[in-house]
Structures are given as C-alpha cells and as structure tokens.
Amino acid sequence: MNYRFGSYPTMITPYTPAKEVDYATAEKYVEWYAKNGCDGIFAVCQSSEIAYLTLEERVKLNGLVYKAAKSYGLTVVSSGHVAHSIDAQADELCRIADSGTDALILITNRLDPENLGDDEWIKNAEALLKKLPPDINLGLYECPMPYKRLVTDRILKWCLETGRFYFMKDTCCDMNVIEKRMELLHGSHFALLNANCQTLLSSLRCGGKGYCGIMANFHPKLYAWLCKNYESEPQKAELVQSVIGTFGFTEVGLPYPLTAKYHMNLCGIPTEVISRNRLATELTRYGRECMEQMKLATDRLEGMLGI
Numbered sequence: 001m002n003y004r005f006g007s008y009p010t011m012i013t014p015y016t017p018a019k020e021v022d023y024a025t026a027e028k029y030v031e032w033y034a035k036n037g038c039d040g041i042f043a044v045c046q047s048s049e050i051a052y053l054t055l056e057e058r059v060k061l062n063g064l065v066y067k068a069a070k071s072y073g074l075t076v077v078s079s080g081h082v083a084h085s086i087d088a089q090a091d092e093l094c095r096i097a098d099s100g101t102d103a104l105i106l107i108t109n110r111l112d113p114e115n116l117g118d119d120e121w122i123k124n125a126e127a128l129l130k131k132l133p134p135d136i137n138l139g140l141y142e143c144p145m146p147y148k149r150l151v152t153d154r155i156l157k158w159c160l161e162t163g164r165f166y167f168m169k170d171t172c173c174d175m176n177v178i179e180k181r182m183e184l185l186h187g188s189h190f191a192l193l194n195a196n197c198q199t200l201l202s203s204l205r206c207g208g209k210g211y212c213g214i215m216a217n218f219h220p221k222l223y224a225w226l227c228k229n230y231e232s233e234p235q236k237a238e239l240v241q242s243v244i245g246t247f248g249f250t251e252v253g254l255p256y257p258l259t260a261k262y263h264m265n266l267c268g269i270p271t272e273v274i275s276r277n278r279l280a281t282e283l284t285r286y287g288r289e290c291m292e293q294m295k296l297a298t299d300r301l302e303g304m305l306g307i
Contacts, residue, residue, distance in 0.1 A: 003102065003166065004075045005191055005209035006039035007223035009216035010047035011065060012257045014264075014271050021057050023064055028269050030068040033216075037224030037307070040075035041065060042105070042169065042212055044096065046143050047257055051082050052276035059095045066100030077139055077167050079105040084113055086124055090131035097136050103167050104132065105139040109149035118154050125155075129162065139167030142195075150177075156184050169212045171195045175202050182207040197223075197248035201241040204230050214251050215244060217260040218291075219298040221307050236305065243301055247294050254290060255282035263291050 014025040033041055043065040044050050044058045053061070058080045069076045078101035081092040093104050111128065112121040129138075140159065142150055150172055151159075159165040166189055170178060173196040181192060186207065193212035194203040200211050204227065211223045222240055230237040250259065255278050262283060264271040274280045 003191065004039040004073070005193065006227040007037060007210060007216050007220050008040045008042050008075075008077070008169075008193060008212035009033055009038055009220055010042045010045045010195075010212065010214055012217055012260050012264075013048045013053065013061065013275075014261065015274050015276070017272055017274070019274060019276060021053070021061060022272070023061065025269065025271060026061060027064060027068050029264070030065055030072070030074075032264075032267065032269060033220060034069070034072035034074055036220040038074060038216065038220050039210065039224065039227075040077065040102075040212075041069050042141075043076055043078040043101070044080035045105070045141065045169075046145055047214060047217070047260075049257070049275060049277050050080055051145070055080075055092055055095060058092070059099045062096050062101065063099035070100075075102050077101060077103040077105050079107055079141055079143075081107060081110055083110075086127050086131070090128055093128075093132055097133055101136075103137040103139045105141045105167065105169065107141050107143045108151060108155075109143060109145075109147055112149055115147065115149065118152055121149075121155055122158055125158070129164070136164075137166045138162075138164045139169070140165065141169040142171040144171060151181075153180065153184060156181060160184070160188055160190060165190050168192045169195050170203075170208075173199065175199050175206075178203050178208065179206050198245040200244065201226065201230055201237060214256060214260070215248050217257075218247070218263050218294065219244070219302070221302050222298060222305075225305055225307050240301070240305070243298065247298070250290060250294065254287045258283040259287060259291055262288055263295065266291065266295050 014022040080096045081089040111124045191209035193210045195213035261271045
C-alpha cells in the first residue's frame with residue numbers, strides 16, 4: 001500500500017434533525033475534503049463521536065467514507081473501537097476492517113483502560129493483534145478520551161518490531177517528545193502525523209509526514225499546502241504556520257464539533273449544527289462569529305497563496 005501523507009481531517013459525523021446519522025451529507029464531506037487538497041481521511045475517530053455511535057452506524061459510516069474516498073484517490077485510516085474487553089474490541093475492529101480501510105488505527109487508551117503500564121499495554125496489544133486479520137496494516141491514535149494514553153519509547157519500539165504499524169496520530173503536543181519519536185522511527189515505514197497544529201511545521205522539519213487533526217475540517221487547503229511546500233517556500237510556510245497555529249486554539253475555547261458543522265454551512269454544505277455529545281445551544285452567536293471571521297481570514301490567505 002502506497003500511502004498518501006499530508007493533510008488528514010478527522011472525520012466529523014453529520015446528523016439529521018432527529019439525530020440520525022446523515023450518510024448523504026457525510027458523502028458530501030468526503031468530496032469537499034478531496035476538492036480541498038486532503039491526502040487522506042481519519043474515519044470513525046473521536047471527531048466522529050464514536051462513543052455515541054452504535055457499532056452498526058460506525059461500520060456503515062466507515063464503509064461509505066472508504067468507498068467515496070477511494071473514488072478520489074484518498075487514503076483512509078479507520079478506528080472505531082470503544083469497548084473495554086479485548087474480545088469486544090477485536091469484534092469492532094474486524095467489522096470496521098471488513099467495511100474497508102487502508103489501516104486500522106488502535107486507540108492507545110483502549111489497550112490499557114486502567115492505565116496500569118507498558119506491560120499491560122503490550123500484553124493486550126499482543127492479544128488483540130492475534131484476533132485481527134493478519135494482513136491488515138495498523139496504526140496508533142493517542143485519543144484524549146476517556147484519558148490520553150501517550151505512547152512510550154518502549155511501546156513504539158515494540159510496534160516497530162511487529163512490522164505491522166504504518167501510521168500514528170501523535171497528540172503529545174511536545175516537540176521534545178516528537179523529536180525523540182522521529183529518531184526511533186527514522187528509516188522505517190512507520191509515519192508520524194501530528195495532531196497539534198501549533199507544532200506542525202517543526203514536526204515536518206524533523207521528519208513528520210503531515211497533519212491529522214481537528215482543524216483540517218476548517219481550512220484543509222492550508223494544511224495540505226504547508227505539508228507540500230514547507231521546504232521550498234520557507235518564508236510563506238512560517239506565515240501559514242502562524243495563522244493555523246493561532247486559529248488552532250479554537251479547538252479548546254469553542255464547542256467542537258458544533259463549530260465544524262457550522263463551518264460546513266459556510267462552505268456551502270448544508271449541515272444540521274447538532275451532535276450527540278454536545279448541546280446545540282453551546283454554539284452561541286459568539287462562536288458562530290468566530291467561525292465566520294476565521295473563514296474570511298483563511299480564505300484571504302488561500303487567495304494569497306494561489307490555492
């Protein structure tokens with residue numbers, strides 16, 4: 001499998017007014033991601049509200065995203081396991097794999113639910129891998145919910161030794177840690193994609209393969225441009241980094257994914273501004289106006305860059 005690395009949005013899930021999954025609109029999102037320069041999609045992840053979707057919904061949504069994305073030549077990586085027991089997680093992941101993906105992404109806190117340590121993580125990982133299709137490529141995701149289980153050097157080395165891991169969504173937000181990880185991954189087929197926009201340019205410069213995060217739901221063209229041009233146009237890259245890094249702070253201060261759904265409306269894709277994990281009233285006039293200002297600024301920057 002030849003992966004396309006660069007800009008990977010974390011797929012959001014649209015709903016109907018009755019809070020049923022809106023599969024037709026999800027398909028429009030995939031088209032929008034493709035037209036806006038994305039190289040891949042992270043499907044059925046936390047942004048997709050996986051803890052609030054049934055297994056049947058997760059499987060159907062992943063299959064639709066995979067089929068649509070492949071028509072545009074995008075890479076798709078998929079997660080979707082939320083259960084506690086290894087057997088139940090294996091069932092979830094096998095169902096996701098059957099619906100189509102280029103790599104199954106293992107949520108790190110699921111392999112050590114009680115945060116007992118590396119021995120527990122590796123033991124559970126060994127058990128889980130035996131239950132997954134032997135030919136499926138794998139990845140890691142340091143999902144912050146229900147708690148952020150960061151990958152240690154020992155775990156990363158273990159993953160490399162298996163030969164099965166190709167992808168990592170890094171959420172450590174720490175360049176010292178990222179640099180150490182890149183040293184361990186150097187020369188391997190295991191790619192690190194940064195979820196933290198504030199450290200993106202620095203991570204690319206030390207060997208990172210792209211961005212996989214929330215903010216690619218808002219201005220993916222800028223992430224795609226930066227990943228492709230940071231070496232050839234360093235001064236412009238610094239400007240792009242300063243803009244995306246500043247707007248990235250809206251991840252914390254505003255009610256995501258409601259913000260992303262409102263932003264999809266600004267981009268011409270009618271979307272109900274509702275989710276299953278937040279109250280619609282959390283997106284106030286203040287939040288909407290912030291999204292409008294962000295879009296105006298990033299549209300202008302895209303115009304300056306000619307993208």
